[in-house]
Amino acid sequence: MNAIIPIDVLIIGGGPAGLAAALAAKAAGADDILILERENELGGILRQCIHTGFGLHIFKEELTGPEYAARYIAEVHAQGIPSQCDTMVIDITSDRLVTCVSAAHGLQRFQAGAIVLAMGCRERPRGALGIPGARSSGIYSAGTAQRFVNLDGYLPGRRVVILGSGDIGLIMARRLTFAGIKVEAVVELMPYSSGLKRNIVQCLDDFDIPLMLSHTVTAIHGKGRLTGVTISKVDADLSPIPGSERHIPCDTLLLSVGLIPENELSRNAGVDLDATTGGPVVDNRLQTSVPGIFACGNVLHVHDLVDHVSVEAAEAGRQAALAAVGRSLVAAESAVAVRAGDGVRGIVPQRINSETLTTTPVKLMFRPSSVRRNAVLVVEADGVPVHRVKKRILTPGEMVELSIKPDFFAAAKPVRELCIRCENS
Amino acid sequence: MYDIVIIGGGVIGCAIARELKRWRLKVALCERSDDVGAGASKANSAIVHPGHSAKPGTDMARLNVVGNQLYDQLCQELDITFQRCGSLTVAFDEDELPALESVYQDGLANGVPGMRLIDRDELLRREPNLNPEAVAALFAPTGGIVCPYELTVGLAENAAINGVDVFLNTKAVQVKRNASGWTVCTGQGDFDCAAVVNAAGLYADIFNNQVSTDTMRIIPRRGEYWMIDKSFDGAFRSTIFQLPGKMGKGVLVSPTVDGTIIVGPNAEDIDDRDDNTTTRAGLEYVYQAASRIWPALPRRALITNFAGNRAHLVRHDFVLGEAPGAPGFFNAAGIESPGLTAAPAIARELSAAIAEYLHASPNAEFQPCRPPVRRFRTMTMAERAAAIAENPAYGRIICRCEQVTEAEIRDCIRRPVGARSVDGVKRRTRAGMGRCQGGFCMPRVVAILSEELGVSPLQITKNGGNSIILTAKLEAVSREREAEA
Ligand SMILES: Cc1cc2nc3c(=O)[nH]c(=O)nc-3n(C[C@H](O)[C@H](O)[C@H](O)COP(=O)(O)OP(=O)(O)OC[C@H]3O[C@@H](n4cnc5c(N)ncnc54)[C@H](O)[C@@H]3O)c2cc1C
Ligand SMILES: Cc1cc2nc3c(=O)[nH]c(=O)nc-3n(C[C@H](O)[C@H](O)[C@H](O)COP(=O)(O)OP(=O)(O)OC[C@H]3O[C@@H](n4cnc5c(N)ncnc54)[C@H](O)[C@@H]3O)c2cc1C
Numbered sequence: 014m015n016a017i018i019p020i021d022v023l024i025i026g027g028g029p030a031g032l033a034a035a036l037a038a039k040a041a042g043a044d045d046i047l048i049l050e051r052e053n054e055l056g057g058i059l060r061q062c063i064h065t066g067f068g069l070h071i072f073k074e075e076l077t078g079p080e081y082a083a084r085y086i087a088e089v090h091a092q093g094i095p096s097q098c099d100t101m102v103i104d105i106t107s108d109r110l111v112t113c114v115s116a117a118h119g120l121q122r123f124q125a126g127a128i129v130l131a132m133g134c135r136e137r138p139r140g141a142l143g144i145p146g147a148r149s150s151g152i153y154s155a156g157t158a159q160r161f162v163n164l165d166g167y168l169p170g171r172r173v174v175i176l177g178s179g180d181i182g183l184i185m186a187r188r189l190t191f192a193g194i195k196v197e198a199v200v201e202l203m204p205y206s207s208g209l210k211r212n213i214v215q216c217l218d219d220f221d222i223p224l225m226l227s228h229t230v231t232a233i234h235g236k237g238r239l240t241g242v243t244i245s246k247v248d249a250d251l252s253p254i255p256g257s258e259r260h261i262p263c264d265t266l267l268l269s270v271g272l273i274p275e276n277e278l279s280r281n282a283g284v285d286l287d288a289t290t291g292g293p294v295v296d297n298r299l300q301t302s303v304p305g306i307f308a309c310g311n312v313l314h315v316h317d318l319v320d321h322v323s324v325e326a327a328e329a330g331r332q333a334a335l336a337a338v339g340r341s342l343v344a345a346e347s348a349v350a351v352r353a354g355d356g357v358r359g360i361v362p363q364r365i366n367s368e369t370l371t372t373t374p375v376k377l378m379f380r381p382s383s384v385r386r387n388a389v390l391v392v393e394a395d396g397v398p399v400h401r402v403k404k405r406i407l408t409p410g411e412m413v414e415l416s417i418k419p420d421f422f423a424a425a426k427p428v429r430e431l432c433i434r435c436e437n438s
Numbered sequence: 439m440y441d442i443v444i445i446g447g448g449v450i451g452c453a454i455a456r457e458l459k460r461w462r463l464k465v466a467l468c469e470r471s472d473d474v475g476a477g478a479s480k481a482n483s484a485i486v487h488p489g490h491s492a493k494p495g496t497d498m499a500r501l502n503v504v505g506n507q508l509y510d511q512l513c514q515e516l517d518i519t520f521q522r523c524g525s526l527t528v529a530f531d532e533d534e535l536p537a538l539e540s541v542y543q544d545g546l547a548n549g550v551p552g553m554r555l556i557d558r559d560e561l562l563r564r565e566p567n568l569n570p571e572a573v574a575a576l577f578a579p580t581g582g583i584v585c586p587y588e589l590t591v592g593l594a595e596n597a598a599i600n601g602v603d604v605f606l607n608t609k610a611v612q613v614k615r616n617a618s619g620w621t622v623c624t625g626q627g628d629f630d631c632a633a634v635v636n637a638a639g640l641y642a643d644i645f646n647n648q649v650s651t652d653t654m655r656i657i658p659r660r661g662e663y664w665m666i667d668k669s670f671d672g673a674f675r676s677t678i679f680q681l682p683g684k685m686g687k688g689v690l691v692s693p694t695v696d697g698t699i700i701v702g703p704n705a706e707d708i709d710d711r712d713d714n715t716t717t718r719a720g721l722e723y724v725y726q727a728a729s730r731i732w733p734a735l736p737r738r739a740l741i742t743n744f745a746g747n748r749a750h751l752v753r754h755d756f757v758l759g760e761a762p763g764a765p766g767f768f769n770a771a772g773i774e775s776p777g778l779t780a781a782p783a784i785a786r787e788l789s790a791a792i793a794e795y796l797h798a799s800p801n802a803e804f805q806p807c808r809p810p811v812r813r814f815r816t817m818t819m820a821e822r823a824a825a826i827a828e829n830p831a832y833g834r835i836i837c838r839c840e841q842v843t844e845a846e847i848r849d850c851i852r853r854p855v856g857a858r859s860v861d862g863v864k865r866r867t868r869a870g871m872g873r874c875q876g877g878f879c880m881p882r883v884v885a886i887l888s889e890e891l892g893v894s895p896l897q898i899t900k901n902g903g904n905s906i907i908l909t910a911k912l913e914a915v916s917r918e919r920e921a922e923a
Binding site for chain 2: 135138145148170231232280
């Protein structure tokens, strides 16, 4: 076996998160950086997102996914940051020993000063939903279908039903329509869509594709290829209502029913995971519970917009560089716990350094647990409300950012727990 | 002209095919699907039963116990994972104790070795995740687990190495007598032979009834299952059975050789033998019934569900041997549970009878072993490094959940009776069986299959027939639309 290779900052995943982290690590003074990517090119999921809608915040223009990625990739090359594609990381230990394999280099092991987890997320499969029925072909997760169409150049079917109104499903509804495929309906279990409003308008409404809220697929038909699905209306408890069944003939069912952070490696590394986000628990420096291991992008929590990923990842990369170069691996000892109260889900970061809290603004990201109009977000410090923000509309499809400022905490009393909750105004 | 034509490439047909090659016989096997093991043999509980649950005096009981004993050697020869994890039949209240005792007595009568009744303390020490209401259990150390489709593929491959001609996509329609023996008419032509083995699973009654006066009727009896994610590996050490009774026939919870947990089955008689759909009601029943064993059964960790159909006969025993009034036509029918366990014993017994019927001489060239399958997943780091150095395709991971490499996928297609479809690859390598259920690897597996088989990706199927994956090339559709416009 090859010798163990020492490295300052090792970045796992060459998607937008990994790329931005690498650039920021370089800017913060790290020289010995390597990006490991399992695909044959850098760019992550953006490679297959050929639609526009990327970069509005960062570049103030509407780019396609590959264009957005290309800007970062060019910069990574310009900065001379090395990357190794076709390389799958298969293990990370809590001592930051990273094992990966590739056809070109065989099995390699790296001893990293700091690690940035940037592996992105994966789609929830059919089985996880437990939809009963036949085991027909023609059932794909929306991202798999997107890959077939946009990277491989093949169409997955002729007549499609999409279950779940996540963004990938919405984008695919339009993509397939452009390709001459009939999209019968987008079926959504919840009374609201989990996708971005603009995608509902631009991908469904503009093409008269019905969005059937509070509906779900209750049976799958077809012995070989799919021949149709049964959909049913659901009640307030999300249970199918008997008698509401309707058959839709189709040869393809796409699932856009949620994304889960790629957490196998995080788990191997012994990183604490958050049951709600599915990603690691991090502090305000984006450091996980294992000192020297940082996380950002969709592996940390599923983002709506790549621009936010890039911003978050830059911070992770910077912190990783500081940790690796300054050899200052500090655990987050005196940390303030951040808790999601009523109406709020999946806050990141989950811990804030107590000193930081009283000296620097900290950005929290989370989602409301349901659609709310005229809501108020309340920040509580140890049970005492310290700040309130009015929000005209909150929907689970759009991540909320909330800045926690030092002046919320006028009193000298140290805070132990912050809670964010949502109430009606 | 064959000595023997076997109808059906399930675990039974494949085991018989292999065993027949211990004699100098010319053997063909016809399977209607595009792969072996695509029937009940791929969709069952995967338990190698100890043998206490079959009625004493039946063939089922006898062949179960013998079959169980043959597993160690068979799986070693074929390089198949087999674990004697033991089984526990659990009584969950005092009322069930007499039933537990009677299972124990049946086990003794059937000659099941090493059984022991254990008390609640020992039980909960062995299985801390078990419902604490459990009162006692029967421990059977010979109980085991195996991967049933891996076994079937291994048997078929080894049979083929020994000279059995395996005809896939070949559906038998009619068995007729001819001047010297039998003709098996299939969709791909007629096969003449001296003897026929009817191992057609759910369809075995059709062929029996074509030739024998002793007719039978197979009732498809569906069983549904849930699979639990590998992150719960270790939640149970042994297979946990319930006693038949209040909650129906008893849903089991068992570890699998792959580190997942299987829960099921229910039992429901259905009309369509090929209907392997799962139902909301059935799955919910399975979940509830399994919760009796495992109260903390995690809904979040359910990764998939499936159904398999038992070839049930009212008499509820195997039908083995020459059919009355049809010399040279050998049945292996009504092979419901514990058919997987009994398969090696059934094959041994039946092939001996056939060899005797055909006055066959022993085959000194019989090769019982299958070349080992190298699995990246189970290699040590040093072995991995060596494997990649030797063949770089071991360095390309195609299925990230189960860590299956390109080398393994190509190998499973190239082997005798190799994979021809996405499901075929999945059953042989586990690519696509993990928690993402193929979301990541399916496009890659399609590409490799298309390359290896030398066909367009448009021709690659999920499991043969019309189960295509892709419908058109993108340019083709765009051109069509331009033409229309
Ligand atoms: C269909 C779709 C539409 C979208 N539309 C928009 C939009 O309109 N606007 C917008 O702003 N955002 C959009 N997004 C979101 C945006 O693409 C994501 O937020 C962003 O790609 C996340 O970046 P990431 O780097 O965290 O993950 P990814 O892009 O998924 O990158 C992770 C990388 O890690 C690699 N990797 C994973 N595991 C390993 C391993 N073990 N070893 C080596 N490498 C590994 C992967 O191959 C991948 O390249 C969309 C996303 C999708 C899927
Ligand atoms: C729900 C369930 C749970 C079970 N659990 C267990 C268990 O835990 N332990 C155990 O020991 N046993 C178990 N069994 C029993 C075991 O699975 C079966 O006994 C065994 O798989 C039967 O194998 P077979 O080859 O007879 O049938 P099959 O596997 O069904 O094979 C028959 C083959 O014949 C083919 N065929 C059919 N018609 C034709 C035709 N006209 N021409 C050509 N080919 C044809 C089919 O395609 C099929 O491949 C279970 C069974 C079920 C259904």
